[in-house]
Amino acid sequence: MKRWGESPFESLLPPETVLGQMEMAVIVCDRFSNVIYGNAFAADLFGYGEEYVGHSVLSLSIAEEDHDQATELARHVLKGGVWEGTFSNVRGDGSTVYTRAHAVPLRHPSGAIDGIVIFAREALRSNQRDQDRYGLLDRIGERLSASLELEQTLRRVADTLVPQFADHVFIDLFAGDRLFRRVSRHAAGWAPPPGTWAEVDEPIFYPAEHFCAKAMNRRDAVLVEDIVQHRFSAPTESSQRLGDDMGITSVIAAPLLARGELLGVMSLALSNLSKRPDPHYDGFDRDLVGAIASRVALAIDNAMLFEEERETALAFQKNLLPGDLPPKLDGLKIAWRYEPAKPLESHGHGVQTQVGGDWYDVIPLSAGRVGIVIGDVEGRGARAAAIMGQLRAALRAFAQDDKSPADILRKLDEWVRTMERPDRPRYGDETVRPPLVSCTYFVYDAWSRTLSFANAGHDPPLLIVDGEVSDLELNSKGAMLGVRGPGVGGDILFNEETCELKPGATFILYTDGLIERRPKEDGDYYTREQSRQMLRDAVAAVARRDVESIADAAYQAVPGDIDDDAAIVVVRTSAEELAVEQRAFSAEPIMVSEARRMAAETFAAWGMVDDKAELACLLVSEVVTNVVLHAASPAPTRELVLEGAQVFAFDETPWDLGDLHRREPVSKEFRLRLRRGAESIWVEVFDSDMRLPRIRSAGETDEGGRGLYLVDQLATRWGSRPTKDGKAVWFELPLR
Structure with a gap:
């Protein structure tokens, strides 16, 4: 052998x-x-x-x-x-x-x-200290790559170095011209007594002969093998005494340099705290710490740049979102939540760190109606926030036209298509795809309890009725804004839907960050249906409580960490009926006084003071007179098409030829509707004339033409909007 x-x-x-x-x-x-x-x-x-x-x-x-x-x-x-x-x-x-x-x-x-x-x-030869040396750079690299958030980055560095390689770790960073302590980590859970070593967030100044000052001045790592020789260079006498008491034996200080800029200094110390066999650093350790400091500085620089961009985007987004929703809305109680994405540790799905393009808004419309929108812009960061701001402004402008939700989404979709995505370069004649946006726009009339809405690829809201939670049924989810329909230049159709809400009903709008943002403990995400069921269960548990409680429950419904921004709007309808009076009149001059009499009686019953009631009656007379005058005047000539023995108007309504020669006036009427809110009254006059009124300048000798001018000057707000069978002219006045 x-x-x-x-x-x-x-x-x-x-x-x-x-x-x-x-x-x-x-x-x-x-x-x-x-x-x-x-x-x-x-x-x-x-x-x-x-x-x-x-x-x-x-x-x-x-x-x-x-x-x-x-x-x-x-x-x-x-x-x-x-x-x-x-x-x-x-x-x-x-x-x-x-x-x-x-x-x-x-x-x-x-x-x-x-x-x-x-x-x-x-x-x-591999003793414990040598194993730490060999694996330290790899561990530092792995941990630094898992986060772009500054505090997490600094914490990861300290956790890696203590106690494996150091008993004490300090990281000091510049803020302007001053140096501040950002990390103070020690082995065995020990903490320095107050007033000795500088605490986190405190400014610190190193004397010129201090090893940290030398490291920053030389821009190279400095090794102090015998700390006794440098004990008198301590920043303060108290820190010197504590170093003696702790038995500090060896120190390495390394500058934090990134892109040629000095960010601060990192210092590591060995002491008798952990009772190491050989509590001293050597030249190999100094070079190793220098290499570690280079990686740490680059990670800090990236984290600071990212946080600066994130804070800019977040400030941009928050300034573009409504700071406060309207404080009082008749027939509604509203709560909202917005939470931007927070930096996360990597769970195998990448690090989600930027704010997104979620937005919401509540828009007062004519006659006490309210527009409510929630949406989400594809992408993240400042670009998504900028697009969100443009969308919110555009939708607010379109909403003032008082058109239907479907018409509003069509206009918004057309506007979105004009926006080019700046993150995709243009090659030749290639069309740059516009941003994709999901949103739902609602219009709620608290007096009729009618909810009209149109959807563009957004998740349906939850509806709470008598404590029961369900999804608000959508017959059509609709395509996202910015998506073209079939064929070149094809348009997407947005369908309008209407439902009547029961007294006290609540609906909850939210963006997908609420149900898609949170991973399970094993790193896998909940399915969409699992998250939605958690949301339903959480909301059902507080369904009969106030809107703020429901908003909190919805936000906390799905457990886990935040990795996408989320917006929530909770809207509850009033359980009480709101005061409304309306009556139809024939469109004849004699009916102006009748309409004024009805208004006066209603205002008196509502407790309006004399001067406010008189002003309101005056404006009712002016608006009704305007409607009656235009009802008596001929409408614009419609183009007629002869086809066989019949004549068709442009709307394809058949007329008998004999009707063309009749001179009998067509019977017309208008409808006066008065609404009372908590602080205002609204007056609406409906008629079948499609022509919208406008203010004109009346000459000195003109007998008329000043009615709408008076309304414009004396009412809080006024306007007109098209309806399915004509138009409505409205104005608002304070109740008291």
Whole structure:
């Protein structure tokens, strides 16, 4: 039986052979990488005996992660090459040794390659401190890559260094011209007494002879092997005394440099706190800390740049969102929540860190009606926030036309299509796709309890009726804004839907960040339906409580971390009926006084003071007179098309030819509707004339033309809007 360290040729050699004298392991393998010889130094280095002779070189307990490297060594050398590298080996006693290996081909006198000769020496014996050294850079790199948020970045650095490599870690960063402490971490949960070492967020000043000041001035890592020589350079006497008491033995300070700019300084110290066998740093440690500081500085710089961009986008978005919703809306109670995305640790899905383009708004419309919108712009960051701001402004402008929700979405879709996506370059005549936007627009009339809405690819709201939670049924989800329909230039149709809400009904609008943003503990996301069910259950538990409680419950419904911004709007209708009076009149001058009389009686019943009631009656007379005058005047001539024996108007309504010669006036009427709110009254006059009124300048000798001018000057607000069968002219006045 061959013994490790012996050779069949050794009996022919002098006792002190060259191989026996070498303080380097010599291992000979055959063409199949099986060990056929190892000298005495190899036996001592690896701590193995004869059992590995005749076995694969991998039997020297080369670490599994180095097996591919060992295979590559054999392949390369057997082709006649020379190879050099470092291996991690587990010794016979279980300890780890790092070996630096140099391999050459073993050639037969004929020139053929018969095997491999490996020369190896110890690179670094693996005690705990050496293991920390070898793995520290990798661990730092992995942890720094998992976050772009500054506080998390600093915390990760401290957690990695203490206690594996240091008993005390300090990171000081510049804010303007002043240096502030941002990290103060210590082993064993120890904390410095107040008034000794600078605390987090406190300014700090280092004397010129202090090692941190030297590191920043030299722009290089500074090693203090004997801290006693530098004890008098401490920033304060109290910090000096504490350093003596703690038994600070060795310190390394390294500047934090990124893109040529000095961001601050990082200092590490060893002390008697952790009772290390050798609490001193050496030159290798100094170089290692310098390399670590370079990575940390780059991560800090990236985090600071990201936070600056994020804060800009967040401020931009918050300023574009409504700061406060209208404080009082008749027949409605509203609560809202908006939470931007927060930086997250990576869970295998990437790091989600930027604010998005979620938005919401509540828009007062004519006659006490309210427009409510919620939406989400595709993408994140300042660009998405900017697009969101433009969308909100555009929708507010379109909403003032008082058109139907479907018409509003059609106009908004047309406007979105004109926006080019700046993140996609234009190549030749390629069309740049506009941003994609999902949103739902609602119009609620508290007096009739009618909710009209149109949807553009957004999730349906939740509806609470008598404590029961369900989805508000949408017959059509609709396409997102910015998506073209079938064919070139095809338009997307947005369908308007209407429903009547019961007294006290509540509906909850939200963006997808509420149900898609939160991962499970194992890193997988909840399915959409799972999240929606959690939301329904959470809302059902507080369905009969106030809107603020419902908003809180909705926001906390799905457990986990935030990785997308979320907007929530909770709207509850009043359980009480709102006061309204209306009556139809024939469109004749004599009916002006009748309409005024009805208004006066209603205003008196509502408790309006005399001067307010008189003003309201005056404006009612002016608006009604305007409607009656225009009802008596001919409408614009419609183009007629003769087809056979019938004449068709442009709306394809058939008329008999005999009707063209009749002179009998067509009977017309108008409807006066008065609404009372908590602080205002609204007056609406409806008629079948499509023409919208406008203010005109009356001459000095004109007998009329001043009615709408009076309304414009005396009413709080006024306007007109088209209806399905004509128009409505309205104005608002304070109740008291």
